[in-house]
Amino acid sequence: MTAPLAGVRVVEMANVISGPFTGMLLADLGADVVKVELTGKGDVFRQWAGDQDTLSPPFAAFNRRKRSVTVDVHDEAGARAYLALTAGADVVLENFRPGVLDRMGVGYDAVRAANPEVIYCAISGVGQTGPESARPTYDAIAQAKSGLTSQLTALDAPEPVGPPLSDQITGMYAAYGILGALYRRQAGGGGEFVDVSMLSSAMSFQTIAVTSNLMTGEVADKIARAKRSQTYAITGSDGRPFAIHLSTPHKFWVGVTDVIGRPELREDDRFRTKPDRIRHYAELRAVFEEAFAGRPRAEWLTALNDADVPAGPINTIEEALADEQTSHLDLVQTFGDGDRAVDLIESAVSYTNSDVAERLPPPQIGEHTDELLLAAGVTSDELADLRERGIV
Secondary structure, eight states: OOTTTTTOOEEOOOOTTHHHHHHHHHHHTEEEEEEEEHHHHHTTTGGGTTTTTOOOOOHHHHHHHEEEOOTTSSHHHHHHHHHHHHHHHHHEEEEOOHHHHTTOOSSHHHHHHHHHTTTTEESSSSSSSSSTTSSOOHHHHHHHHHSGGGGOOOTTTTOOSSOOOOHHHHHHHHHHHHHHHHHIIIIIIOOOEEEEEHHHHHHHHHHHHHHHHHOOOOOOOOOHHHHHHEEEEOOOOOOOOEEEEESSSSHHHHHHHHHHTTGGGGGGGSSSHHHHHHHHHHHOOOOOOOHHHTTTTTHHHHHHHHHHHOEEEEOOHHHHHOHHHHTTTTTTESSSSGGOOOOEEEOOOOOOOSSSOOOOOOOOTTTTTTHHHOOOOOOOHHHHHHEEEEOO
């Protein structure tokens, strides 16, 4: 058996999250991902720990299973070395502002000239063209501009969101687009330019909110989805939080009213049907808050589970990692060995009839430079010259 993308070479010229996450998703499927970094500095996330020689959690989080080459593409000889790498690639991935790599002579046209069959994926902030295409765009800006933030915080007292949702959503869409292009090429369709922006990804991700607005004019806010899905966040008498999701099946509504000892709520005109409960969401939430304040969380979760009502603890990350079900899934694995060993979260995707891709640890900066450039056709003398001049 082999991993699904075994034999696919990806050259990743990307920093921080959106591009590196895309590359990592492909590496998890078995692609050989070569991360190209700027000589002496590397990916910005390497420096978040304050010491480049220390593996920072942000860098480790998005760069498992990759190999690293350092080359300064600002230099003409460095640009040639980079293009030699891309000439043998199936996929080239970058997340620079539109036009930046073109101006250095290493953009799509230059790559395609030597590799017409290449799948070239360019990730941008708001698109390759348009009135704001040249503006700097990071995760929080894409979340805000797309309307995603408006569903995650109260607009009269806004707060930024913790997880880099737009960045990682973009990475998923980019990997999805690359896989489609690879399949098309395998069927004889040739190379492809895959255009993915953080703004389009965040917008496309919001299928319910966008469709509801287009069809009914509804403007989703922080609780719109919770009301529709009948989701509640509650605390027990011990102050520990948990979630309940009543959804559509009537049996869940019957079950929760039985668990809290309030079967008469089923005949209350405010709550009799799901549309009633949606309209009176705030009132029902107040009823639940009062009822569930009477016993500790663990007792409520046991009772809700026995009644087959969807419910679960609202865990911290530490609690989630210690969760019995999470442990059963073996999601935490060791990548590398010896002094390079590091525990990381594994891919959410597993296969029955394919091998797991080799668990390479996040690469040291430039760790594979000589090996990969020589294999790409750079001569020993050229490599020595590049190294002497600080280009690699």
